[in-house]
Amino acid sequence: MTVTRLEIAGYRSVKRLVLPVHPVTVVVGANGSGKTNLYRALYLLQAAAEGRLARTLAEEGGTPSVVWAGPREHKKPVRMTVGVTLEDELAYELSCGIVPSDPSEPGTLFLLDPEVKEEHLWALSGGRRAVLMERKDRTAFLRDSEGKRVTFPTQLWSAESVLDQLAEPQRFPRLSELQRTLKAWRFYHQFRTDLEAPARQPQVGVRTTALAHDGRDLAAALATIYEIGDRRGLEKALDDAFPGAELQVEAPQGRFSLALRMPGLSRPMAASELSDGTLRYLCLLAALLSPRPPPFVALNEPETSLHPDLLGPLSRLLVEAAKHSQIWVTTHAEPLAEAVSRRTGYEPVRLVKHGGATEVEGPASSEE
Numbered sequence: 001m002t003v004t005r006l007e008i009a010g011y012r013s014v015k016r017l018v019l020p021v022h023p024v025t026v027v028v029g030a031n032g033s034g035k036t037n038l039y040r041a042l043y044l045l046q047a048a049a050e051g052r053l054a055r056t057l058a059e060e061g062g063t064p065s066v067v068w069a070g071p072r073e074h075k076k077p078v079r080m081t082v083g084v085t086l087e088d089e090l091a092y093e094l095s096c097g098i099v100p101s102d103p104s105e106p107g108t109l110f111l112l113d114p115e116v117k118e119e120h121l122w123a124l125s126g127g128r129r130a131v132l133m134e135r136k137d138r139t140a141f142l143r144d145s146e147g148k149r150v151t152f153p154t155q156l157w158s159a160e161s162v163l164d165q166l167a168e169p170q171r172f173p174r175l176s177e178l179q180r181t182l183k184a185w186r187f188y189h190q191f192r193t194d195l196e197a198p199a200r201q202p203q204v205g206v207r208t209t210a211l212a213h214d215g216r217d218l219a220a221a222l223a224t225i226y227e228i229g230d231r232r233g234l235e236k237a238l239d240d241a242f243p244g245a246e247l248q249v250e251a252p253q254g255r256f257s258l259a260l261r262m263p264g265l266s267r268p269m270a271a272s273e274l275s276d277g278t279l280r281y282l283c284l285l286a287a288l289l290s291p292r293p294p295p296f297v298a299l300n301e302p303e304t305s306l307h308p309d310l311l312g313p314l315s316r317l318l319v320e321a322a323k324h325s326q327i328w329v330t331t332h333a334e335p336l337a338e339a340v341s342r343r344t345g346y347e348p349v350r351l352v353k354h355g356g357a358t359e360v361e362g363p364a365s366s367e368e
């Protein structure tokens with residue numbers, strides 16, 4: 001199920017934003033314009049489905065710090081909302097507030113936790129929407145597979161999503177479909193390429209169909225593509241980026257290591273010797289040519305430390321990956337955004353800040 005629309009309100013620099021989402025969406029904008037905030041908002045949905053919502057928000061500084069810090073309209077309560085529409089069939093929305101901290105009334109110690117205030121799942125058809133799940137505070141109602149409205153059988157805590165507590169998938173098939181979809185999304189924020197990066201060291205490996213978020217299992221992931229994936233595609237994409245280069249993966253005693261043979265050198269370069277940009281590009285190849293492509297993959301600034309000459313190959317790699325997955329990319333690199341847009345026909349989403357709030361520049365307005 002692909003995402004067709006994203007709606008965010010009250011989250012970090014996003015006061016309110018509604019965005020059509022395409023099979024390939026490239027988000028560009030200056031430093032601080034809010035690109036990563038959009039990426040993070042999508043990540044929060046996955047965190048909610050996996051039971052990591054409170055932890056994820058805590059790692060970002062806690063719920064009180066991530067809610068929109070600008071003035072609120074009519075002194076409305078502090079709320080952040082993230083919603084997605086999938087295939088114009090299902091719409092899900094999660095709305096959180098903060099734990100009230102009243103010094104005169106000592107309450108919980110968990111002041112960084114979110115309070116899930118509302119959650120909704122709607123079935124969409126012909127411009128109408130029917131409620132499939134409705135949660136207010138700790139109570140939720142669902143339509144079961146027979147269309148009966150039932151109370152959610154599990155007691156919900158304030159920082160939990162209904163998605164994480166779903167126990168009877170066959171009884172609530174659409175909710176379970178949403179949960180499975182969100183869990184299958186993949187996010188790549190930053191591949192580690194520093195000298196101690198795990199991708200530079202031999203790693204015990206197993207068949208790896210999804211590269212880890214930091215690229216630690218790069219050698220095993222590339223070997224998996226060679227063995228059970230699109231070997232030709234990988235070789236072609238590698239040659240597109242590094243003409244004449246050849247990958248070598250070895251695994252003595254199951255410890256996988258990687259080397260790159262390059263024209264003009266008499267021995268292959270080990271992963272520990274590769275440049276940051278080269279190692280990062282190999283991570284991009286492994287992530288985007290996965291033999292089990294996810295429904296949705298988001299990359300934050302994939303052009304980091306790449307030479308401008310690699311932006312062409314990267315744009316082709318992204319477009320190739322879009323045959324199997326929906327792609328979301330945030331980038332500073334205008335040439336990358338332009339190149340992808342030329343190949344896909346989807347205009348880049350350009351973000352700007354107005355009065356501290358992230359907005360979409362140009363004809364696609366922030367308010368639909």
Ligand SMILES: Nc1ncnc2c1ncn2[C@@H]1O[C@H](COP(=O)(O)OP(=O)(O)OP(=O)(O)O)[C@@H](O)[C@H]1O
Pocket residue numbers: 011012013014029030031032033034035036037038065066067068069070332356
């Ligand atoms: N709670 C908040 N309320 C309002 N604005 C916030 C809040 N938290 C963060 N911001 C703003 O969000 C902006 C950062 O957004 P983000 O990290 O998405 O930028 P970016 O476009 O990814 O930038 P870069 O290109 O530097 O990575 C900063 O300007 C910061 O001031």
Ligand SMILES: [Mg+2]
Pocket residue numbers: 035036037
């Ligand atoms: Mg950023």
